[in-house]
Amino acid sequence: EVQLVESGGGLVQPGGSLRLSCAASGFTFNEHYMDWVRQAPGKGLEWVGRIRKKSNSYTTEYATSVKGRFTISRDDLKKSLFLQMNSLRTEDTAVYYCCRVVSRSENDALDFWGLGTVITVSS
């Protein structure tokens, strides 16, 4: 059974940093791109970023709103995904979801999602 479990959420002051983790199980982690998606309270979904797999040199993509502040990384041996968040702003307050990306016929989709971890940025 595919499982994605996020951790590391909490309360942080504006300008602070936080590192989220996502533990993956039930699938061959190193064969998949992985995404982070977030959802501010009462708002819609916002794509945060993507990390590709080793054969694609672990390259990353980011939303404009987080580029330069957030960094996605992964540890394939530990089957873990990470989101390093720096220079946090109040507008970064959200539930952060870890998602598996499945690639089919040149189309990608987010086929499994974790339950999310809550980040609150407030003084």
Place this chain on the structure above:
Amino acid sequence: AIQMTQSPSSLSASVGDSVTITCRASQDIRNDLGWYQQKPGEAPKLLIYAASTLQSGVPSKFSGSGSGTDFTLTISSLQPEDSATYYCLQDFYYPCTFGQGTKLEIK
């Protein structure tokens, strides 16, 4: 960034009805669009990928169509459990972008 304009933002329908939700992309995204369902307090769930391919395990009451800039999600034979917010997501261009969501209420 590609803008995904989803409509309507909310709708109400009765049990047994069919509804259609639309997503329009600001540029041609071929068929690189997915539809997701999110129920309150839950993580989103993939319904449709590649614009029209049903995700494994998803009931055939859900169907998608479109290519280029205009896409639709149709839900037939509505049941109370279809009450949710539905989102489209394009990942043809980076950054990937979601539509703003459509909240479906079942009367």
